[in-house]
Amino acid sequence: MLTAIVGINWGDEGKGRMVDLISRDYDVVCRYQGGNNAGHTVINELGKFILNLIPSGILRPEVTNVMGNGMVIDMKHLCGEMDRLIDAGVKITPDNLKISERAVICMPYHVRLDCLEEDRLGDAKYGSTRRGIAPVYGDKYLKKIIMMGDLFYPDNLKKRLEGIIDYKNLFINKAYDSEPVNVDEMMEYLTEYGNRLKPYVCDVSDYLDAQIKDGKKVMFEAQLGALRDIDFGINPYTSSSNTIAAYAPIGAGVPKYKIDKTIGIMKAYSSCVGEGPFTTEWFGDEAEDLRKAGGEYGAATGRPRRVGPFDAVASRYGVFAQGADTLALTKMDVLSYMEKIPVCVAYEIDGVRVDKFPRGVMLDKAKPIYEYYDGWMCDIGGCRKESDLPVNARKYIDRLEELVGCEISVVSVGAERSEYIVRK
Numbered sequence: 040m041l042t043a044i045v046g047i048n049w050g051d052e053g054k055g056r057m058v059d060l061i062s063r064d065y066d067v068v069c070r071y072q073g074g075n076n077a078g079h080t081v082i083n084e085l086g087k088f089i090l091n092l093i094p095s096g097i098l099r100p101e102v103t104n105v106m107g108n109g110m111v112i113d114m115k116h117l118c119g120e121m122d123r124l125i126d127a128g129v130k131i132t133p134d135n136l137k138i139s140e141r142a143v144i145c146m147p148y149h150v151r152l153d154c155l156e157e158d159r160l161g162d163a164k165y166g167s168t169r170r171g172i173a174p175v176y177g178d179k180y181l182k183k184i185i186m187m188g189d190l191f192y193p194d195n196l197k198k199r200l201e202g203i204i205d206y207k208n209l210f211i212n213k214a215y216d217s218e219p220v221n222v223d224e225m226m227e228y229l230t231e232y233g234n235r236l237k238p239y240v241c242d243v244s245d246y247l248d249a250q251i252k253d254g255k256k257v258m259f260e261a262q263l264g265a266l267r268d269i270d271f272g273i274n275p276y277t278s279s280s281n282t283i284a285a286y287a288p289i290g291a292g293v294p295k296y297k298i299d300k301t302i303g304i305m306k307a308y309s310s311c312v313g314e315g316p317f318t319t320e321w322f323g324d325e326a327e328d329l330r331k332a333g334g335e336y337g338a339a340t341g342r343p344r345r346v347g348p349f350d351a352v353a354s355r356y357g358v359f360a361q362g363a364d365t366l367a368l369t370k371m372d373v374l375s376y377m378e379k380i381p382v383c384v385a386y387e388i389d390g391v392r393v394d395k396f397p398r399g400v401m402l403d404k405a406k407p408i409y410e411y412y413d414g415w416m417c418d419i420g421g422c423r424k425e426s427d428l429p430v431n432a433r434k435y436i437d438r439l440e441e442l443v444g445c446e447i448s449v450v451s452v453g454a455e456r457s458e459y460i461v462r463k
């Protein structure tokens with residue numbers, strides 16, 4: 040049984056929280072793309088954790104966690120994340136954490152290049168998390184990268200690193216006029232963190248294949264959402280990897296398998312971090328009230344997130360791109376303070392009503408067309424069955440389901456493990 044848990048929107052839908060919940064029924068949780076630009080928040084009896092690189096199944100001792108070949112790994116960051124979890128009492132061993140030998144190492148010079156380019160862009164910046172993600176994925180396509188498995192062959196690694204750094208310095212030193220990267224320093228870096236991480240590195244394809252053949256249940260955990268997918272999202276304001284479910288078997292290491300079920304995580308309103316078109320964006324007090332109610336500050340960066348009403352046009356496209364079979368609607372409780380809840384049902388572009396999610400300049404021009412629903416104006420955090428929900432909350436969920444064309448089977452009404460409702 041292979042399940043993907045993916046984001047329908049711009050990310051931060053609450054994937055970490057849902058993976059933590061649903062992983063109780065799974066044997067393996069596998070991250071298949073992205074790097075430490077992710078921030079997945081999990082709150083349970085052990086405390087509050089923000090996971091950037093390690094799959095959200097790590098908080099369940101019986102689950103094995105896999106970091107797939109589609110990921111880019113900042114080794115220093117990963118060691119820090121492991122230490123924080125170990126300090127909090129979480130057990131991490133090569134038995135419950137496995138790193139693909141084909142995962143790509145995000146080097147300190149990738150982080151520097153990310154900052155140099157964002158600074159050069161000035162006002163036209165992409166809103167990068169400045170963690171080296173675009174530069175390292177760029178190098179992956181240029182085939183100028185080091186994989187985790189290369190750490191086992193230091194002589195070969197040094198030769199390869201010299202060639203790569205020669206090339207990188209053409210940009211860092213000659214184009215950006217910044218301090219050149221030093222090969223010995225980078226070798227030291229790779230040796231120090233490599234020695235700590237090597238015990239976790241293995242052929243995860245073999246491991247996953249054996250698990251799947253053995254009938255084990257495997258979950259693929261996505262980072263970010265459909266609208267940040269490099270191919271299908273709002274390029275260039277996307278991430279640099281494929282966030283969609285279709286990529287999960289590839290990025291995890293088992294391209295021969297197909298996903299049995301895709302669970303889309305969709306937020307009851309909209310939020311977005313970074314630059315780019317965001318049609319339903321609110322400003323001023325309206326935005327501040329929603330941001331406060333939803334605690335919308337970036338898990339990885341602490342940046343205030345942009346917020347606004349639910350966007351059915353973008354979400355319908357997200358459901359399509361993800362191929363979602365079913366949806367979990369998160370953060371319903373956040374809307375409890377609103378008297379009237381707007382929902383964007385279509386866009387207006389150059390005076391014409393548009394129902395299909397546009398791209399490029401047409402998206403930049405889009406204005407929201409809203410429908411308004413009566414709020415419920417009471418705390419729903421304690422609801423555990425659909426019938427516990429106020430009628431207006433049920434109407435809101437039914438309408439979103441209809442607008443995006445996919446069933447909503449779970450509704451999350453709080454950040455804690457137990458705060459959810461199963462509808463069907």
Ligand code: GDP
Nearest residue numbers: 051052053054055079080338370451452453454
């Ligand atoms: P992810 O990147 O998709 O894993 O989401 P984040 O962890 O970045 O952001 C989701 C935030 O909402 C976190 O702070 C969660 O603890 C919180 N959260 C998740 N589900 C709910 C919910 O149903 N209600 C409320 N109030 N908070 C939630």
Ligand code: MG
Nearest residue numbers: 051078079338
């Ligand atoms: Mg997040």
